[in-house]
Amino acid sequence: MLTMSDDKRIKSIAIIGAGAAGAITSAAFAAEKCFDRIQVFERKESAGGTWIYDPSPSSSFPLQPGGLPPDIDPPLKIPNGLPKITPSIEQERYTETPIYSSLTTNVPSIAMSFSDLPFPYGPFVPHHVPRQYIESYFSHHRIDTLLSLNTTVEDVSVIRTANKKNEKWKLTLRKHDSVRRVDVWWEDEFDAVIFANGHYAVPFVPQVQGLTQYLELFPGRIIHSKIYRTPVLWKDKKVLIIGNSASGHDLTAELVSMAHLPVYQSRRTASRWDGAEPPHGIAWKPTVKEYLQSGRIIFEDDTYLDDIDTVIYCTGYKASFPFWNVRNNGREIWNYKGNKLVRNYLHTFFQDFSSLGVVGVPRVLTFRSFEYQAVALARLFSGRESVKLPSVEEQERWEKERKGQREKEGKKFHDIEWETGETLRWLGDLYRIAGLGLLTGEGRVPPVLGGEVRWAIENLRKYPEPGKDKDDNAKETKRHEVFGGTESKDGTDDWVLVERGIKKDLLSFV
Numbered sequence: 023m024l025t026m027s028d029d030k031r032i033k034s035i036a037i038i039g040a041g042a043a044g045a046i047t048s049a050a051f052a053a054e055k056c057f058d059r060i061q062v063f064e065r066k067e068s069a070g071g072t073w074i075y076d077p078s079p080s081s082s083f084p085l086q087p088g089g090l091p092p093d094i095d096p097p098l099k100i101p102n103g104l105p106k107i108t109p110s111i112e113q114e115r116y117t118e119t120p121i122y123s124s125l126t127t128n129v130p131s132i133a134m135s136f137s138d139l140p141f142p143y144g145p146f147v148p149h150h151v152p153r154q155y156i157e158s159y160f161s162h163h164r165i166d167t168l169l170s171l172n173t174t175v176e177d178v179s180v181i182r183t184a185n186k187k188n189e190k191w192k193l194t195l196r197k198h199d200s201v202r203r204v205d206v207w208w209e210d211e212f213d214a215v216i217f218a219n220g221h222y223a224v225p226f227v228p229q230v231q232g233l234t235q236y237l238e239l240f241p242g243r244i245i246h247s248k249i250y251r252t253p254v255l256w257k258d259k260k261v262l263i264i265g266n267s268a269s270g271h272d273l274t275a276e277l278v279s280m281a282h283l284p285v286y287q288s289r290r291t292a293s294r295w296d297g298a299e300p301p302h303g304i305a306w307k308p309t310v311k312e313y314l315q316s317g318r319i320i321f322e323d324d325t326y327l328d329d330i331d332t333v334i335y336c337t338g339y340k341a342s343f344p345f346w347n348v349r350n351n352g353r354e355i356w357n358y359k360g361n362k363l364v365r366n367y368l369h370t371f372f373q374d375f376s377s378l379g380v381v382g383v384p385r386v387l388t389f390r391s392f393e394y395q396a397v398a399l400a401r402l403f404s405g406r407e408s409v410k411l412p413s414v415e416e417q418e419r420w421e422k423e424r425k426g427q428r429e430k431e432g433k434k435f436h437d438i439e440w441e442t443g444e445t446l447r448w449l450g451d452l453y454r455i456a457g458l459g460l461l462t463g464e465g466r467v468p469p470v471l472g473g474e475v476r477w478a479i480e481n482l483r484k485y486p487e488p489g490k491d492k493d494d495n496a497k498e499t500k501r502h503e504v505f506g507g508t509e510s511k512d513g514t515d516d517w518v519l520v521e522r523g524i525k526k527d528l529l530s531f532v
Contacts, residue, residue, distance in 0.1 A: 032377060032403045033058040036193055036212040037168075038175050038345070040064035041071015043218035043382030043392045045156050046136055049163045050393075050400035051216075053459075053466040057404070060165075061212075063195065065117055065174040069160050072222045073153035076118045079249040083114045085237060085335075088229030090358045091342035095224045098176050098344070100194055105208040110198060115174070116223040116342070120248040120269075124276060125149045128268055128485075130478035134389050137469030146484050152389075173197045176207075178215060179350040180375065189377045191215045194345075214377035214403050218392075221341040221383065228337060232313035239315055247273060247336040253280040259331040262286040262319065264310065266293045270336035271485065278303035286327060297488030341383070360425065362435035367417040368451055369436055370395045374414075377403070384436045386445055387479070390469070394452040397468045401456045406465055408457020440479060446471065 037047050040062050048062050066074060086094050095116055101108055127134060131144025134152075139162060141147055141155060160166040177194035190211055197206045225246040227233075237244055247269045253276050261281045263274045266289045274287045284305035289296075300306045308322040319333070320326045346355040353374075357364050365373040369384045379399040382392050401407045411417065428435050438444050449471060459465030 030188060031405065032213040034212045034214070035060045035403070036175075036191065036210075036215045037062045037218055038178075038215065039071060039218035039220060039382075040066075040069040040156075040160070040169055040171075041073065041218065041220050041382075042152070042156055042389045043220065043396070044071065045069065045159045046389065046393050047216050047218050047381050047396040047399070048160065048165045048168055049136075050396040050466045051403070052163065052165050052168070053464070054400050054404040054406070055464045059212075060168050061170055061210075062165075062168045063170050063173045063175050063193075065115075065172065067172055069157045069166075069169060069171075070153040071156060072119050072220050073121065073149055073156060074119050075121045075123075075149060075153065077251065079118045079251065081242070081245065081249050083116065083225075085225070085227050085244060085246060087227050087233045087237075089227075091224045091340050091344065091356075092358070095342045095344050097347075098196070100177055101207055104194070105206070108205050108207065110203050110205050111196075116225075118248070120222055120225075120339075121149050122247075122250050122269075122272070123252045124272065126484070127152060129388055130482045132478045133387050133475045136389055136393050145478065145482050170195075170197075172200075175345045177347050178345045179347040180378075181211070189213075189375065191377070214379070216399060217343070217378075217380040218382055219343070222339045224340050224342040225335075226338055226340045227335050230310050230313060232315070235315060236313035236317075240317065243331070244333045244335065247334055248339075250334060253277045256281045256332060258282050260327075260329060262288060262307070262327065262330050262333045263336055264288045264333060265336035265338075266290075266296070267336060267338065271295060273334060273336060274304055275301070282331075286330075288321070295485040295487050360435060362425070365418075365421070367411065367420060368448065369438075370398060370452065371402075371411060371417070373417045373421070379403075384438045384448075386438045386440075386448075390475075391445075391449065394449045394456070394468050397466050398452040398456045401465060404465070406457075406460070407455050409454045411455070 035051050035057050037044050037051070037060065044062055044064065048060065051057060051060050068074065084094070095114075098111060098113060126146045126148050128146060131141040131147060135141045135155070136159065139155075139159060141151060160169065174196045175193055176196050177192075179192045179194075181190040181192055183189075190213055193210050193212065193215070195208055195210060199206055225248045227246060233244075250273060256277055257280045259281050261277055263270055263277070263285065266274075266287060270287065271293060274285055277285045278301075283303045285303060286305050286307050287300070288307045288310055290309050307325065307327075310319055311322045311324075312320045314320065317330070318326050318328050319330060340358070341356055343355045348354055354364055356362070363369070363372075363380065363383060366380070367373055370379060370381065372378045372380075379395075381395045381399065384391065398407070402411070425435060438448050453468045456468045459467050
């Protein structure tokens with residue numbers, strides 16, 4: 023367990039990523055005022071993470087059906103004799119973001135923003151707002167000087183002391199110099215590392231019979247939603263969308279205005295916002311069974327489509343940690359079969375690495391839930407935690423029991439539900455670990471999840487639910503004032519104020 027003795031005190035912190043998770047983690051650690059050095063490494067040219075909009079994404083990254091990050095986003099080969107300058111790398115690193123032009127947030131602003139700085143308006147804002155918010159958050163807390171931009175962490179290796187009780191971390195870093203078109207490599211050491219690198223970078227396309235051959239025969243016909251930006255490219259085109267999560271829902275609805283009708287949408291199951299019949303201009307299909315070399319696409323009910331111009335996979339992403347040195351560190355960091363962090367506790371801490379933490383893996387309230395994780399880690403690593411972490415044996419028991427329960431229910435390990443009270447219990451655990459700041463002001467206090475925030479989560483939804491949100495038990499609202507902010511004035515948003523009484527989890531769309 024961490025102590026405040028000088029030889030064991032954590033003095034230097036490396037934070038990987040300058041998105042929302044990196045921003046709040048930087049602020050929480052800086053607030054402790056006890057670390058000699060905090061550095062935030064961000065591979066893009068500015069803070070903002072996944073909310074940075076890349077207007078012209080590359081369509082060159084390969085789609086590998088069934089491929090997982092260790093294979094399609096492998097570690098770079100580290101040059102010998104660092105520090106060193108080399109030609110710019112050519113390997114695909116999946117740095118572009120998945121933001122499309124019309125994207126808005128889907129968590130109410132009062133529940134999504136950090137507790138000390140609200141969004142300028144809400145409840146659901148266009149994508150440029152969170153991007154600007156994250157960037158300004160660094161300046162707001164005067165921690166923008168901690169940023170190392172255009173810098174990619176290519177290797178994270180633990181350094182064990184002789185008695186194997188203390189840890190340090192060696193990071194191999196690569197900074198792209200766009201002027202000279204070279205990469206500058208070097209190494210640095212830190213006492214602790216926080217992963218805040220997000221998980222919307224490496225696209226996933228499931229394996230389907232004939233899909234690999236189809237990709238070779240019809241290059242460019244199948245894409246992932248990561249490179250989608252606007253429907254105008256598909257004017258009068260025959261389009262098939264695969265998936266009905268938030269992006270699948272948005273893209274299908276948006277393409278109705280431009281594409282050849284109907285726009286086809288392949289769904290494994292109905293989403294919470296699907297009615298009994300598809301909306302005008304949309305035709306639902308079951309999952310794809312096979313792709314034929316003739317171009318025909320066959321579905322599970324043996325119906326088929328011919329002459330499809332574009333198939334857009336809205337099938338999500340896989341977490342990638344290409345910098346994690348498996349050989350040196352003795353194990354994987356992510357279990358792709360179980361879709362979970364290895365040897366984690368409360369989705370935030372690690373059982374076998376006391377100076378390693380992670381922020382932002384669970385999909386809950388996004389920014390706001392990151393705040394609880396970041397504050398708990400900062401308090402723990404400063405030696406000021408209110409409640410000690412339980413023994414390794416108890417942490418292992420927590421992970422084993424959660425894994426078994428989630429598998430039994432057919433749910434993901436890191437999905438945390440609101441309706442069951444699990445979100446409040448999880449945030450409560452982090453709250454108790456963090457405790458209070460010092461009387462003299464050092465340390466950040468985790469926020470109270472007050473009545474207004476809980477009301478917003480339970481009563482505001484971005485997507486109307488057919489049969490629930492426009493009847494006697496619900497009120498449709500547009501551009502009303504909510505908690506001092508107003509709906510966007512362009513009239514494009516259509517959010518609803520609803521009553522309780524929903525069976526599906528309220529945060530399942532995140």
